Amino acid sequence: MEAIIRMEHLYKSYGDKQVLRDINLEVYPGQVIGYIGPNGAGKSTTVKILCGLLSDFEGSVVVKGFDMKQDPLSIKRIIGYVPELSDLYEVLTPAEYLELIAGLHELPAEIASTRIPKMLAAFGLEGQIHQRMDTFSKGMRQKVLLISGLLHNPDILILDEPLSGLDANSVIIVKELISRLAAEGKTIFYCSHMMDVVEKVSDRIVLLNEGTIVADGSFESLKTELGQGSLENIFARLTTQGLHHDAASDLVSAFDLPYISRTAEDE
Amino acid sequence: MNKISAVLYRLALLPSSVYERLGINTAQLSLILRYKLIMDDRYPNSFQQARSASRKKNISNATFGTMIMAFLMGLIYIVFFITGRDLLTHLTFFFSAYLFMLASMLISDFTSVLIDVRDNQIILPAPVNDRTVVTAKLLHIMVHLSRLVIPMCLPSLVMVFIQYGAWDSIAFLLLIVLASVLSIFLINSLYLLVLKFTTPSKFKSFIAWFQIGFAVLLYMSYQLVPRIADMEVFQQFSITEVPYAVLLPSYWFAGAQLFLTGIDMLHTWYWFLLTVGTTVFSTILVIRWLAPAFNSKLSLISGSGGDADSGQVAVISRRRKGIGDWYASIFTTAPLEKAAFLFSWKWTARSREFKLRVYPTMGYVAVWMGLTIFRKIGNVATDDPSVQNLSAFIALLYFSAFVLINAIFQVNYSEQYRAAWIFFSAPVEKPGPIITGSYKSMLCKFYLPAAIILAVFGMAWYGPGVIPNLLLGLSNELVICSLLVTLGKKKLPASLPSANKVRSGAFLRGFFILLISGTVAGIHFLLHRFTAVVLLLFVLSVIANWLLLNQLRETKWAEVKVE
Known part of the structure; x- marks a missing residue:
């Protein structure tokens, strides 16, 4: 089978800081990739490159036969992106915001106008369709963002912490959605810090540390390769190099340092 | 912080003992102000995109540009010193123009600083009292305003110095400072007063309408004044011929200038008292009575994480075709x-x-x-x-x-x-x-x-x-x-x-x-x-x-x- 996403020798740096070092990754249609790594490992940078938001990278990124450097537009058409921070225009209503997204994707108006209310209703937002989003909770905004990523029926869905702020029921819906979309042959690129969820939803886990891929395989194969335990333990073993367990005690012992507060001074 | 800000920062904190007496924590005040000024320099400059190290210490061109514009504007003020018959008229015109410009800038450019809700998540959870926060915000506004006000008043100040001498120009400078403080505190006291008695959501719309109303009012008076007579008559015009002029704060300031320079002191001392009195009063009004409760109200304005006034949910009525849709289709x-x-x-x-x-x-x-x-x-x-x-x-x-x-x-x-x-x-x-x-x-x-x-x-x-x-x-x-x-x-x-x-x-x-x-x-x-x-x-x-x-x-x- 032909890979739908192929990254080869991907490098990216911000000034002197090398963020990605030689990323090589092939993703196949229908796969759910759990893309994990510690803070600052380069996850978001990879995602931004994949969405065409960062263009000054080295190496090659080919998505469904389109080269990112040559034809980013064709790639943007088949990718749906749900960003991590819920940045959206709050003064709009969900319907208006999604109409804007539809317009940007040049979706025909009649398709947009039937799809938008249906999708909002599926997330239980039918009552808020014409309400401004400035009163929305984080979870409600997240739902709108999820819909904005799905609206144009993309082949590849890139989710960056998609469950943040969602209530338990919505988490179930999203997890269900991910497996349904994967069954339909859609590819899902799932970035998260929530190991238990990644463990459950993804059929392939890619672990990134300091800009390089340090583990790649199904959860089962990672377990046999790296020893029993949860994904959390595997993650910790590969990314902390033993610094990890001391952190908590270091934090607590910091209180013992000479500590002069304003009130102590006054007294 | 750039050099200009640093100088103004030190000036702003000079009356520390006064602040302390008003119940302000001066250590926190200087800290908040310093960081606000540092942040102003750090944010991406809307004129130059480059975030290069070269502009770390330099004053950005934008700041200079603004200061030059203010200076040019200040040159226009010299005209006021040749219109009208007497000094009182000159000064009344000058202070009217100055207060108008200041109020316009405060209203159009600085309201967002006062009701900046980004502080909510950073300052409000910390043990900082309301007076300190409000004062820090006002000083922040003053520092920015000074950059405009100083070049704007410079030509007139030089003019007064040349025409009337050193003491007159010092008195003039003092009154300019008083006038600036007065307008900052008066406008803000009005905001705070309204905020004290209304819900934040009403406050939002109040501000918008107040700004429009005030701007219109000021502008109208500005438009009407020079039309009292044509220019030749105007040269012979004296503000004393207009009885209601005594109601204008600019008239008080003009009177105070006469008092300070020893002209007709028997009949001008009350103008001086009035200017000082209203300035002190507005300052105390803001810091003592209006600042408390400001922050709690401010936190309600914030849009982040669920508006507290969610009783009022903005539902957009769904007319099939709004005028916007109609225009868009055309x-x-x-x-x-x-x-x-x-x-x-x-x-x-x-x-x-x-x-x-x-x-x-x-x-x-x-x-x-x-x-x-x-x-x-x-x-x-x-x-x-x-x-x-x-x-x-x-x-x-x-x-x-x-x-x-x-x-x-x-x-x-x-x-x-x-x-x-x-x-x-x-x-x-x-x-x-x-x-x-x-x-x-x-x-x-x-x-x-x-x-x-x-x-x-x-x-x-x-x-x-x-x-x-x-x-x-x-x-x-x-x-x-x-x-x-x-x-x-x-x-x-x-x-x-x-x-x-x-x-x-x-x-x-x-x-x-x-x-x-x-x-x-x-x-x-x-x-x-x-x-x-x-x-x-x-x-x-x-x-x-x-x-x-x-x-x-x-x-x-x-x-x-x-x-």
């Missing part, structure tokens, strides 16, 4: 352009930020229009309609662009500029249609209504003969605006940070663009009797518009300014 073709049109249309209708920055200018233009029409009607008996004196009308044509200029500038700035990622992740080949869509929506909103009013008024008054000049004026207005959008980096709607930068120059900037349109208006006026020339220029102007709009539509991603 003036846009591509779906992308239409989407951008509707986005800017709705966004500008609802964003408090945008309204705060644009609506006051609408007030100015409305007053100018009103006054021009009013004067025309007033002169009905004396005017000979066969003599077509179009100067007032042409001035009006060009001045009405003020709102549009402001709108097309402000539509690109938003607190939620990060949400603009959608424009970059969408499969948009060229951002041109987004920019033209947004521009067209601003035209429909702020240009069309004005154009219609002007056309109706012009035709009603001057008859169909005015049509060539009307068309040329309206078209030129568009060319000026299109040039502003086309030249330099192109901007996507709501894609650049605003609240994080105290754009103290915004008001003055608009004023100077207005001078450019004024020049064009002047040339137009010189030519307005030659109908053939006017028509020819109109055709050229339309072609220019067409070319500019086409060029804008072809905008590439590389030309777009990113935050």
